[in-house]
Amino acid sequence: MKEKYPNKFMKEREERELAKTIIKQVQDSTQELEQEVEEVIRLGRYNEGGRRPMKVRMRSQVAMEEIMTRKGKLADDVEHKDVWIKRDINLEERKKGKVLRNEAKEKNKKRTEIEKKNLYWRVLDMRLKK
Structure with a gap:
């Protein structure tokens, strides 16, 4: 801010x-x-x-x-469009999130053409989800 x-x-x-x-x-x-x-x-x-x-x-x-x-x-809210709210996370949670994001990137690279249209991997609530 x-x-x-x-x-x-x-x-x-x-x-x-x-x-x-x-x-x-x-x-x-x-x-x-x-x-x-x-x-x-x-x-x-x-x-x-x-x-x-x-x-x-x-x-x-x-x-x-x-x-x-x-x-x-x-x-x-137009007035506060550049404001984000995020949870405060500690170092251990940041490391875990980084590992999960890298895993999601790898799984996204391995998708077939049909899968690319229908799904992608992402990290949500510190879990890997489709």
Whole structure:
């Protein structure tokens, strides 16, 4: 996400509000998941006019799961079209995902012409699927 403020206090407040705004876009009208935001952290070093990912820590696992299941709603939001929501994964999970992606590439290369029209291999939820 693009950064606006080099001032630390204003930056933290603005980032928290931005995270809450995006969560409001994703949640149902009956939910108040933006109240579950515990901490918002920018990852990486500050670079004027640059973009860095944000890590948003939620108070409950249930709120995080609700957001993850509804993150597809952001695709319809024109204002936040360049925002993605992803799960925070550790090094071990990243290695496993890389192995699975490489396996999927190999299986996709070995498909016949008929299979190429009908199916492809991909990694979904840390599993290899057709």
